[in-house]
Amino acid sequence: MPPEPESISAAVVQPRVSAPSADIVILSYNSADYLPACIASVAALTSPPLPVIIVDNASRDNSVAVAREACDHSGLTADIIALDRNLGCAGGNNVGWHAGSAEFVIFLNPDTEVTPDFVTELLRPLQNDTTIGITGARIHYPGGYTLQHAGGFIYPNGMTGHFAAGEEDTGAPHQITPRDCDYVTGAGFAIRRSLLDQLNGFDEDYFPAYFEETDLCTRARRLGARIRYVPEARLIHHESVSLTVNSPAFHRLYQRMRIRYCLKNFTLRDWLRGFIPFEARWMLREPAARGHRLEQFRAYGEGLWWRITGKR
Incomplete structure (x- = not known):
């Protein structure tokens, strides 16, 4: 019970x-x-x-x-x-x-x-x-x-x-x-x-x-x-005092930090055998991903900019 x-x-x-x-x-x-x-x-x-x-x-x-x-x-x-x-x-x-x-x-x-x-x-x-x-x-x-x-x-x-x-x-x-x-x-x-x-x-x-x-x-x-x-x-x-979970602001920040995490911690093998195929399936199949593709592509760009320049 x-x-x-x-x-x-x-x-x-x-x-x-x-x-x-x-x-x-x-x-x-x-x-x-x-x-x-x-x-x-x-x-x-x-x-x-x-x-x-x-x-x-x-x-x-x-x-x-x-x-x-x-x-x-x-x-x-x-x-x-x-x-x-x-x-x-x-x-x-x-x-x-x-x-x-x-x-x-x-x-x-x-x-x-x-x-x-x-x-x-x-x-x-x-x-x-x-x-x-x-x-x-x-x-x-x-x-x-x-x-x-x-x-x-x-x-x-x-x-x-x-x-x-x-x-x-x-x-x-x-x-x-x-x-x-x-x-x-x-x-x-x-x-x-x-x-x-x-x-x-x-x-x-x-x-x-x-x-x-x-x-x-x-x-x-x-x-x-x-x-x-x-x-x-x-x-x-109570979860997420400052941001409502699944709001556009939450999704944008979560995805930006996710890409940052992957760029920092993943090996080339992780990217080729894990991230790319799994990300493609996720983007195509998950309704949440389909509804936030613009934010997602923006997160890719911001992540690469952070990796190249070190500016967050």
């Missing part, structure tokens, strides 16, 4: 032998409507108190004031860093993790709400298996019934997908079985600080957003680190 809507915040707590060392980084941009619930859920974590760093990416609303008020109301101690310009998701998150020093770093979107045992479960595989470099959560849409993400995969043309997306969470084996995957979404994941150091953090060329976490996971796998889906770590994600 799927969980009741309110049960997402009523998880059973399992005891730990030792407390993990982790920083929680919450990156905010025009997120005043979502921050109180996110901060309240972090304050309700059953793990020992952890350093919390809230980075505001030069919001145009009153996100900073709301964050301070929400922290005061919930009793959460947090460092709030108000940037004077928008550095994008990658740049803002880089500011956040550099401000901490813990062994692990947990990144959260501001429009998420975590379960009380979220940190304990998300960090458990990292503590128990040194071959795992990144762990990601089981993510629900608001209400807690429908799955949004159960690990991610990458198509040969760089398009990304989420296992079990849109499915009712029935506790089916493919929904609740831990597994290695291509990447995990940036809405809520943990990573070793040592790995972040090796990778030099997020690539800020993915500006303002999208594919920065996909690129991070791809580079981590290239170093031999495993990306692990952890179904016991759960959160609700």
Whole structure:
């Protein structure tokens, strides 16, 4: 049976032998409507108190004031860093993790709400298996019934997908079985600080957003680190605060960053045997692609311009 809507915040707590060392980084941009619930859920974590760093990416609303008020109301101690310009998701998150020093770093979107045992479960595989470099959560849409993400995969043309997306969470084996995957979404994941150091953090060329976490996971796998889906770590994600999913603006930005990701990470063999044939089929068969061909061709041109000039 799927969980009741309110049960997402009523998880059973399992005891730990030792407390993990982790920083929680919450990156905010025009997120005043979502921050109180996110901060309240972090304050309700059953793990020992952890350093919390809230980075505001030069919001145009009153996100900073709301964050301070929400922290005061919930009793959460947090460092709030108000940037004077928008550095994008990658740049803002880089500011956040550099401000901490813990062994692990947990990144959260501001429009998420975590379960009380979220940190304990998300960090458990990292503590128990040194071959795992990144762990990601089981993510629900608001209400807690429908799955949004159960690990991610990458198509040969760089398009990304989420296992079990849109499915009712029935506790089916493919929904609740831990597994290695291509990447995990940036809405809520943990990573070793040592790995972040090796990778030099997020690539800020993915500006303002999208594919920065996909690129991070791809580079981590290239170093031999495993990306692990952890179904016991759960959160609700309201998804896309600033852009409506499947809007022209979202599609244009997503495709631009996808081409950038492919140009950066694909080999010649990947392009010839994977990207080109898969992209051609996708452009011809997928209604979404047929409806946005102009944006798609523009993304090709912008990607090549970025690759040649380095200008984003």
